[in-house]
Amino acid sequence: MLTQCPNCHARAKLPDARAGAKVRCAECSRVFVARANEVAAKARAARLTLVLGGLLGILALVALLVSLQSESQIVSAADTPVNAPAPVDE
Numbered sequence: 001m002l003t004q005c006p007n008c009h010a011r012a013k014l015p016d017a018r019a020g021a022k023v024r025c026a027e028c029s030r031v032f033v034a035r036a037n038e039v040a041a042k043a044r045a046a047r048l049t050l051v052l053g054g055l056l057g058i059l060a061l062v063a064l065l066v067s068l069q070s071e072s073q074i075v076s077a078a079d080t081p082v083n084a085p086a087p088v089d090e
Contacts, residue, residue, distance in 0.1 A: 001014055001016050001018070003023070005025040005028060008027050008030070010025055012026065012034075021033070
């Protein structure tokens with residue numbers, strides 16, 4: 001299992017049997033409880049945050065484009081030239 005020191009953030013690979021045991025960090029000598037997959041869980045959470053942020057950005061961009069598209073299709077009578085030929089119905 002991978003674990004990470006809460007003090008200096010040094011990573012260590014320990015046998016799975018050490019999960020929940022008190023361990024001493026080889027870098028800063030702080031004693032902490034080894035938690036299984038703590039590093040992997042933090043990495044997954046960070047990736048999920050990035051993915052959700054990207055999706056929200058894409059959604060905002062699509063909404064903006066749809067808004068701009070619908071605004072450009074609205075034509076009022078004031079926008080029609082006075083000497084324009086009348087539309088022909090066929």
